[in-house]
Amino acid sequence: xxxxxxxxxxxxxxxxxxxxxxxxxxxxxxxxxxxxxxxxxxxxxxxxxxxxxxxxxxxxxxxxxxxxxxxxxxxxxxxxxxxxxxxxxxxxxxxxxxxxxxxxxxxxxxxxxxxxxxxxxxxxxxxxxxxxxxxxxxxxxxxxxxxxxxxxxxxxxxxxxxxxxxxxxxxxxxxxxxxxxxxxxxxxxxxxxxxxxxxxxxxxxxxxxxxxxxxxxxxxxxxxxxxxxxxxxxxxxxxxxxxxxxxxxxxxxxxxxxxxxxxxxxxxxxxxxxxxxxxxxxxxxxxxxxxxxxxxxxxxxxxxxxxxxxxxxxxxxxxxxxxxxxxxxxxxxxxxxxxxxxxxxxxxxxxxxx
Numbered sequence: 001x002x003x004x005x006x007x008x009x010x011x012x013x014x015x016x017x018x019x020x021x022x023x024x025x026x027x028x029x030x031x032x033x034x035x036x037x038x039x040x041x042x043x044x045x046x047x048x049x050x051x052x053x054x055x056x057x058x059x060x061x062x063x064x065x066x067x068x069x070x071x072x073x074x075x076x077x078x079x080x081x082x083x084x085x086x087x088x089x090x091x092x093x094x095x096x097x098x099x100x101x102x103x104x105x106x107x108x109x110x111x112x113x114x115x116x117x118x119x120x121x122x123x124x125x126x127x128x129x130x131x132x133x134x135x136x137x138x139x140x141x142x143x144x145x146x147x148x149x150x151x152x153x154x155x156x157x158x159x160x161x162x163x164x165x166x167x168x169x170x171x172x173x174x175x176x177x178x179x180x181x182x183x184x185x186x187x188x189x190x191x192x193x194x195x196x197x198x199x200x201x202x203x204x205x206x207x208x209x210x211x212x213x214x215x216x217x218x219x220x221x222x223x224x225x226x227x228x229x230x231x232x233x234x235x236x237x238x239x240x241x242x243x244x245x246x247x248x249x250x251x252x253x254x255x256x257x258x259x260x261x262x263x264x265x266x267x268x269x270x271x272x273x274x275x276x277x278x279x280x281x282x283x284x285x286x287x288x289x290x291x292x293x294x295x296x297x298x299x300x301x302x303x304x305x306x307x308x309x310x311x312x313x314x315x316x317x318x319x320x321x322x323x324x325x326x327x328x329x330x331x332x333x334x335x336x337x338x339x340x341x342x343x344x345x346x347x348x349x350x351x352x353x354x
Contacts, residue, residue: 008049015039015046040104045095052092055085094345102203102278103169108271109142109201112157113150114177116195119184121154123305124197126328127178128158131171133330134337140164145264146252159268161204168203173316173340175201175302182307192308196301204267205274212270218242221258241265248272303336312336317343 018039021027027035059081062074111127113120135142141163148156162171179196220240238253239261250272252265304313305324312327313320319339326332 008053011042011046011049012053015042018042037104045092048088048092048095052085052088055081055088059085090349093349103172104166105168105203105205106161106163107168107171107201108145108204108268109160109162109171110157110199111155111159112198113155114196114198116180116193118150118152118154119180119182119193120195120197121150121156122152122184123154123178123180123195124156124158125154126180127197127199128155128160130328130330130333131160131162131174134333135162135164135167137330137334138164138167138170140167144254145268146254161267168201170337170341171201172203173337173344174199177301179301179304180307181304202271202275203278204271210270210273210277212243212266212273216244218244219262237261239265241269243269243273246273246276248276314340316340 018035021035022032022039059078062078062081065071065074109128109131111124111131113124116123132142143161143163145159145161147158150156177196177198179194181192181194183190184193184195218241220242221236222238222240223236237256237258238251239258240249240251241262242249248269250265250269252261252268255261255264302314302316304315305328306313307324309322310324311320311322312324312332314336317339319336321327321332321335323332327336
């Protein structure tokens with residue numbers, strides 16, 4: 001789908017307008033935040049649009065060139081543009097695809113052990129470390145919000161906040177059931193077991209996005225306890241918040257401070273309510289978006305980590321990498337993430353052309 005010069009002109013004009021408003025120093029508060037967000041979202045589009053405009057202009061000028069002495073050089077440049085311009089136009093089409101408004105947001109990462117008992121809890125911990133390492137490579141910050149440790153050193157459940165540039169855009173396709181096939185350390189017979197853990201990636205809203213009424217909350221305070229019944233501390237600091245209208249329940253007990261646990265629990269609750277609101281608001285559109293690379297539903301198996309064969313397979317795009325250690329160490333996960341994003345972009349471009 002080739003974009004008209006008029007549309008490209010609109011993009012560059014809008015970007016210049018935003019740039020001037022931000023440089024004027026007259027914007028304050030919410031107006032400045034909104035303009036800054038618009039600028040950040042439009043900047044990559046405007047940059048590619050300017051490149052396409054420049055290349056098209058250069059191509060037109062070369063085609064009109066009459067000077068015989070310059071003809072050979074012009075032919076070389078036209079040959080280069082013939083290859084480069086379609087690539088730039090496709091990059092612009094991808095940049096112009098409708099964006100998920102949550103793509104630039106930080107995210108709440110929730111990992112829960114599924115079927116498989118202790119082995120599933122150990123696998124949940126492996127996944128958490130994989131995302132921690134991947135986040136470090138991206139320059140993101142990971143803060144554990146709550147964790148329910150298992151007796152063997154894994155996690156029955158772990159929730160973390162991941163903050164940085166474009167977190168949700170890169171992690172949103174990680175939601176679903178992750179399956180592992182390996183010989184557990186507790187298995188004396190050397191038999192391969194299959195276990196699973198669920199991953200949910202929720203965009204974290206701004207406080208203005210989700211208004212929570214105090215009357216809609218039931219807050220219980222109790223004494224925190226850890227794996228094996230060991231007391232985490234001797235004060236009533238664990239917090240359980242129930243959102244009465246939706247029935248959502250969040251528990252946080254990791255901090256010794258009741259106030260810190262309440263703040264973290266509210267952070268998780270706000271993210272879950274925001275995701276619920278997004279699903280309800282987008283309806284069929286959300287279903288279509290998720291269908292592009294699988295629904296992202298936590299009941300759907302999306303990926304298998306096979307230790308005996310050293311491979312990872314993403315079932316939504318039929319991609320297998322025989323580099324399991326590299327994936328779990330972080331760097332290899334980037335290849336899977338990029339492939340999922342590329343598949344999503346390709347299918348959305350194809351849908352626009354129908």
